[in-house]
Amino acid sequence: MTLHGDSTCREIGKMRKVNQRNLTVDRSSFARVIEQIRAKEFRLGADAAINDVWLTVNFEDPEFEEAVARYVHRLLCQRYRRLKSGPIERHC
Numbered sequence: 001m002t003l004h005g006d007s008t009c010r011e012i013g014k015m016r017k018v019n020q021r022n023l024t025v026d027r028s029s030f031a032r033v034i035e036q037i038r039a040k041e042f043r044l045g046a047d048a049a050i051n052d053v054w055l056t057v058n059f060e061d062p063e064f065e066e067a068v069a070r071y072v073h074r075l076l077c078q079r080y081r082r083l084k085s086g087p088i089e090r091h092c
Helices: 030-038 062-079 081-085
Strands: 021-026 053-058
Touching: 021 030, 021 062, 030 062, 053 062, 062 081
Parallel strands: 021 053
Antiparallel strands: none
């Protein structure tokens, strides 16, 4: 997982893959998105080439946004153990 603090960073969505998924988490979508992940409505597959997920977290509080991103990562790691071995890095 790579964290971007600058929403204008050119690395965000750089590859623009066809099946790239975008999740937006904000005040109005937080409960729904978390429930989708917990209910296994959001799935990852074995092919890394089609597993891009871009998570946009907007609460106008950078520390809370990072905590939410880490929480989503932790939820996904419960089902996808291979994610646990990947680092969480800050890009910008």
